[in-house]
Amino acid sequence: MRxxxxxxxxxxxxxxxxxxxxxxxxxxxxxxxxAQLNIAQIxxxxxxxxxxxxxMVRWWWFGPAVEKAEILRELQQMKADxxxxxxxxxxxxxxxxxxxxxxxNLPFLSSAxxxxxxxxxxxxxxxxxxxxxxxxxxxxxxxxxTTLAEAAGRLRVIALxxxxxxxxxxxxxxxxxxxxxxxxxxxxxxxxxxxxxxQPASLSTPTQASAQPRVALxxxxxxxxxxxxxxxxxxxxxxxxxxxxxxxxxxxxxxGEPLVKAFGxxxxxxxFSDSLEAYGAxxxxxxxEEFRKRRGYDLLSHLPELVAGGLPAAAQVRHDYGRTLTExxxxxxxxxxxxxxxxxxxxxxxxxxxxxxxxxxxxxLVDLPEGEGPQWRAFSTLRWATSGNHLFGNNITSGExxxxxxxxxxxxxxxxxxxxADIDFIMGENQLIYHxxxxxxxxxxxxxxxxxxAAVFNDHNPWHPVMPYVNKYVQRLSYLLRQGTPANQVxxxxxxxxxxxxxxxxxxxxxGAMNKLIYPALISAILxxxxxxxxxxxxxxxxxxxxxxxLVLPPTDRIPLETLRKIAAWVNxxxxxxxxxxxxxxxxxxxxxxxxxxxxxxxxSGASLVADPATLEAALHYAARPDxxxxxxxxxxxxxxxxxxxALPDGDIYFVANTSNHSIQARAVLSSKFKxxxxxxxxxxxxxxxxxxxxxxxxxxxxxYESALYVINDKTKQQPASxxxxxxxxxxxxxxxxxxxxxxxxxxxxxxxxxxxDPTTVHYSGEAVYSRDFTFVSALNGPVYLxxxxxxxxxxxxxxxxGPPPLGPDGLPNAKITxxxxxxxxxxxPPVREAALVSINGHDAGALxxxxxxxxxxxxxxxxxxxxxxxxxxxxxxAWSAQPAHDYGPLIRQYGDRFQMQDLDQVxxxxxxxxxxxxxxxxxxxxxxx
Numbered sequence: 001m002r003x004x005x006x007x008x009x010x011x012x013x014x015x016x017x018x019x020x021x022x023x024x025x026x027x028x029x030x031x032x033x034x035a036q037l038n039i040a041q042i043x044x045x046x047x048x049x050x051x052x053x054x055x056m057v058r059w060w061w062f063g064p065a066v067e068k069a070e071i072l073r074e075l076q077q078m079k080a081d082x083x084x085x086x087x088x089x090x091x092x093x094x095x096x097x098x099x100x101x102x103x104x105n106l107p108f109l110s111s112a113x114x115x116x117x118x119x120x121x122x123x124x125x126x127x128x129x130x131x132x133x134x135x136x137x138x139x140x141x142x143x144x145x146t147t148l149a150e151a152a153g154r155l156r157v158i159a160l161x162x163x164x165x166x167x168x169x170x171x172x173x174x175x176x177x178x179x180x181x182x183x184x185x186x187x188x189x190x191x192x193x194x195x196x197x198x199q200p201a202s203l204s205t206p207t208q209a210s211a212q213p214r215v216a217l218x219x220x221x222x223x224x225x226x227x228x229x230x231x232x233x234x235x236x237x238x239x240x241x242x243x244x245x246x247x248x249x250x251x252x253x254x255x256g257e258p259l260v261k262a263f264g265x266x267x268x269x270x271x272f273s274d275s276l277e278a279y280g281a282x283x284x285x286x287x288x289e290e291f292r293k294r295r296g297y298d299l300l301s302h303l304p305e306l307v308a309g310g311l312p313a314a315a316q317v318r319h320d321y322g323r324t325l326t327e328x329x330x331x332x333x334x335x336x337x338x339x340x341x342x343x344x345x346x347x348x349x350x351x352x353x354x355x356x357x358x359x360x361x362x363x364x365l366v367d368l369p370e371g372e373g374p375q376w377r378a379f380s381t382l383r384w385a386t387s388g389n390h391l392f393g394n395n396i397t398s399g400e401x402x403x404x405x406x407x408x409x410x411x412x413x414x415x416x417x418x419x420x421a422d423i424d425f426i427m428g429e430n431q432l433i434y435h436x437x438x439x440x441x442x443x444x445x446x447x448x449x450x451x452x453x454a455a456v457f458n459d460h461n462p463w464h465p466v467m468p469y470v471n472k473y474v475q476r477l478s479y480l481l482r483q484g485t486p487a488n489q490v491x492x493x494x495x496x497x498x499x500x501x502x503x504x505x506x507x508x509x510x511x512g513a514m515n516k517l518i519y520p521a522l523i524s525a526i527l528x529x530x531x532x533x534x535x536x537x538x539x540x541x542x543x544x545x546x547x548x549x550x551l552v553l554p555p556t557d558r559i560p561l562e563t564l565r566k567i568a569a570w571v572n573x574x575x576x577x578x579x580x581x582x583x584x585x586x587x588x589x590x591x592x593x594x595x596x597x598x599x600x601x602x603x604x605s606g607a608s609l610v611a612d613p614a615t616l617e618a619a620l621h622y623a624a625r626p627d628x629x630x631x632x633x634x635x636x637x638x639x640x641x642x643x644x645x646x647a648l649p650d651g652d653i654y655f656v657a658n659t660s661n662h663s664i665q666a667r668a669v670l671s672s673k674f675k676x677x678x679x680x681x682x683x684x685x686x687x688x689x690x691x692x693x694x695x696x697x698x699x700x701x702x703x704x705y706e707s708a709l710y711v712i713n714d715k716t717k718q719q720p721a722s723x724x725x726x727x728x729x730x731x732x733x734x735x736x737x738x739x740x741x742x743x744x745x746x747x748x749x750x751x752x753x754x755x756x757x758d759p760t761t762v763h764y765s766g767e768a769v770y771s772r773d774f775t776f777v778s779a780l781n782g783p784v785y786l787x788x789x790x791x792x793x794x795x796x797x798x799x800x801x802x803g804p805p806p807l808g809p810d811g812l813p814n815a816k817i818t819x820x821x822x823x824x825x826x827x828x829x830p831p832v833r834e835a836a837l838v839s840i841n842g843h844d845a846g847a848l849x850x851x852x853x854x855x856x857x858x859x860x861x862x863x864x865x866x867x868x869x870x871x872x873x874x875x876x877x878x879a880w881s882a883q884p885a886h887d888y889g890p891l892i893r894q895y896g897d898r899f900q901m902q903d904l905d906q907v908x909x910x911x912x913x914x915x916x917x918x919x920x921x922x923x924x925x926x927x928x929x930x
Contacts, residue, residue: 021587039651039713042483047685049479054084055455055471056130058400058436061091062449063105064113064232066439066812071120074439075127077459081470085130087272088117088135092898094449096890099444107234108137109258117262125266132270132349133263135256135337137235139274142228144237148177150247151238152281155181155505156222157307159190162214167206169216170616177223179210182300184217193217200301212299212828219303223278228897242276242356243284243325245332252340255406270347270368273337276354282325286367290328295320305503305758315501316590319558322500323923325357325508331410334358334365341367349398352388353381353511357503359496360510361539363388370433372400374423374824376521376642376659377527381511386428387534390486391544396696398431399424405435408903410447411910412455412877413834414470414849415705419826422657426635426642428488431480432474436666447876452899456876462765465871466835469847473682476558480680480733481655482711484648489531489624490526491548492518497538497588522580525613526552528638529842530626532645538563538588546570549624552616555581560588565598571603576623579604589811625671630652632668632699640664641700650674651713658702661793661828669697676716680709683846685888689716703851704793704828731921732868735772738913742766753839754833755912756878762909765879770870770914776863783923784858786838786868788832790916791851831916837871853916 056079078086090113093105099134106113124131124563136143142151155177156178159171162185173749178298185207186198195213201207226239243248260267275341299306299321305314306321341348349368352358363369363385370698371385382399389397401424406412407444409700421432440448448460457467499513526533533547538560547567553559556579564584571577583604586592628643646653652672654685658664670677677690677698690710704707740761755761755768768917820902832853838845840860848855848870885904 001501009521036649037483037710039648039715042648043680043687043711044479046476046480048679049475050100051084051102051128051432052130053479053482054082054475055401055432055434055478056085056087056132057083057434058089060085060436060438060449060451061088061090061116061232062439063095064090064108064439065093065095065103065105065118065441066114066120066718067441067878068116068119070439070442074124074437074458075120075123076127078437079127079129081464081467082475083129083434083460084119084475085132085269086124086437087132087134088120088233089134089436090137091451092234093231093891093895095441095444096894103441103443108143108232109234109255114262115735117259118264118920121263121266121268129261130269131270133259133268134207135259135271135273136228136251137232138228139238139388140228140242140277141248141251141255141273141648142237142239143231143235143251143252143255144396146238146240147250148223148238150225150241150244150250151177152226152241152278153243153283153285153328154222154280155283155307156220156223157505158218158220158460159193160216160218160342161190162216164211164213165209166214167209169203169207174220175222179221180218182219182233182303186215186217186304187212188215190215193274195304195306195314196311199896200303202843203801217414218302219300219307219789221283221285224278226279226281229277233895239281241284242278242281242333243287243328245336247337248333252337252420256340256344256645263745267346270349271341273339273343273348273350275351275372276329276356276358278356280438280506281356282508284328286769287324287328291320291324293742294324295326304619309504310495318503319497319501319588319590322503322510325503326359326500329356329358330362330365334362338366351385351400353384355509355512357508357510358389358749359539360384360494360535360537361496361543364392364540364543367649368396368398369394370400371429372403374420374427376427377424377524377639379511379514379518379523380427382424382429383427383512384535386516386599387536390428390534391536395482396431397429398433399429400435401429401432402455403435403451403739403822404456404823405879407453407823408877408906409450409452409454410456410461410880410900412825413904414466415828415830415834415851416825417455417470418473418707418834418850419659419705421477422705423659425477425481425655426644426657426659428481428534428644429484430478432478438914453902460876462876463835463849465837465873466849469683470849476682476685477655480653481644483653484646486534487532487627487645487652488532488645489549490620490625491536491546491551492523492526492533493519493541493551493556494535494537494555495554495556495558497560498556499588501558507520508614519580521613522552522554522616524639525616526620527642528635529617529620530629531620531624532627541566546575550620551575551577551622553577553579553584556584558586558588558590559584559596561593561596561599564596564603568599568603569851577603577608578616578619578623581611583609614624622794626669627671629669629671631667631669635882636660636662637664637666641666641702646650650715651711654699654710654712655707656702656710657707658705661704661826663704664700665703666700667693667697668700669695670710670712672712673713676713678711678713678716678828682707682709687711704791705826706851723801728922730774730922732772732774732918732920736770737772739769739771740764740766741769752914752916752918754915755874756909761912762880763878764912765876768872768913771868771871773865773867773923774920775865776861778863778865780858780861782858783856785921785923786840786845786855786857786918787921788831788848788853788916789912791830791853794827794829829911830874831914832872833874833910833912833915835873836914839869839871841867854921857920870914870918872913875910877907878909878912 184198185201186193250779336346347367350366371382373380386397643656680687835849
């Protein structure tokens, strides 16, 4: 490889880097400015948190075939369900036009469709809902305005055999829009050729004959020809070139302008770009020129090494190629759209990961970085996004939540939601955007429309009446996890330079590379050792420094010398750095310098270089006190317990979640300089003082998938500790009257039974009201709990390891690719299938939707006769399973095969009803009698 001028050229980047750093510093300063509340103020607000902490929902408009009356009805229902906003998303049609039934698809960006957008945003705002809009149909950006010239590009290699005595190159035919950018002759065959022997060649210049096997290599600027996925009618077309300023500008003018104009004088809160899924986009017409300008040498003469790899020069070409692609997508996609949003008085919410080559530091360029994916013990694009926001001073991280929750559609339950939401929270998310709410025309009946692979959170879901309680839990926790500042002690340095050095045409995802470069065992060891963590990268360290207590390097080859210098200065100031596997040994540009070798040896010797997870845990404990330390806990307990900590001026907040399907009893020490611990009930907002042992520990007693919030504060109210709800009990498990609301069927149950085992109710989906009377003979003294016991862990993978399908090669959850389920779900068979609302003596007692299935009801009971009703709701699967299979043939013939419903073979009746023992548990006072 020719390296003349490369090192000298790097100095010319200083001016550009300094200017960009100044812009990022301003954004960081603005993002960090937020009001700091004290614990007392937070405790007052937690009973009724601010509306902006409510979850949002992605609202799919299919076709779009929408009508204003149904738009308004669904918005009103969202408001009643405690949603705080919607994201308008325009996707594929679910039905062919049927005038007789009043069904008509409105072409994308037609005046009728835009009028519906205007109406929806106005009514949403009137109801107090936030309204965002996806700046396209389906994903990624593109459509009919994107010409082939501005479509996503790729480098195509055509290798043709060259006869031994040939003196000219073979002729070849190119496809529309293609051009040859470079030509070589190399030894070998079309299947296997040697890049080290490649010599430039020309179609117009004769070549020398040779008796050796040779191959003609044509490097062609081509296109991926990827079409917009799940497009609405009239939105079909190519995916745009994300490296091209003009291609992005064309899209903003053709699609962005009319969509935002439809909002009138009240622009959307944010415009949205879904995860970058421009698969195979690895080339753009300006790349050779930009590469020479930025890297200081010619890319075209090194294309054989870029494609083939294996040579000493190849890794550096690939590194420089990767960095150039990252810079181009940063400048021409992210910066341009963010600036466009500001010019249109809105914000840019962006899932800044995937393919092409955005980096962790790219998130500094957008207003609202967003993530997805509950892989909390492996690399996750949600952790990628929360880390970026923590690093760059954004207090709120939104996440696309429940993307691949318990397939098929309508199978997901409130408990499944909690199992994933708690993982999202412990990774730093504090604004959930549910995926999603299908608009469904009332004419189509039940169960209504749904996305091909997603949970359904609208009122076609039978357990929907419990949604306000689920959303209040999410709202309360989202609010709490916005208080103070993030307090993760550990940062993992992402080996971005190694990722770039591993790039090749067709493989240009930094986030995708992290699946291999950052081992799940490394992440799991940090979490199980009692820490939470953020990712960081060299660019961010060079700009902002290091603000964590411990920096961990996964096995890393390349590191910029500037970054290593900053790490050394930070260590000299008291920081702790640990290298896992091996220490970096070459600079970002592939060279080894005496200074780098010396710094690496100084930093990574002795306990600072560890070989395995067990040694890493010891090194971490030496470097910093764990935030949450369990004493004498089994590995299964440590692996199933997750937490996140927020630091406030007058206290610490710990959210602790049991992510497993078994109970956890353990003693834990929560690290804090403050004293006095209280536990806040996330379902009610009420708090109680926690008993603290002499060693500062507390006793954790968490049911499967139960969570708790602990607040440590010197001024914690000296309330009595919560009494144990296990003294006397009254068994209410027998003699219930059950009314199936939808069918009117009534039966008496001496013992509780499963609806799906009764031929008359096996296909029933909806509400059943369980009721009975009971009496007390004496007054109550102390708390009383209604408790439904039972439930068991399901066989198969434990919840600690179970999750959604593995990430794809681009680093994205595979929820948007057609894959079999069942996806993320709680591996637990609960005693309440699936949720219930309780009333006693005509007064609401609350909802039962997650373990422990328990409500405090003492204030609703009275001496003498009492009446209890439990309204139980199951899933839509039971009724759906009795319906004939839907015929998608007419839809496919009319509009093409735009989607494939997932796991329809799993649509079958599932257990339903109350299936455990029901008791009243008395915390004190005399026992009642019936």
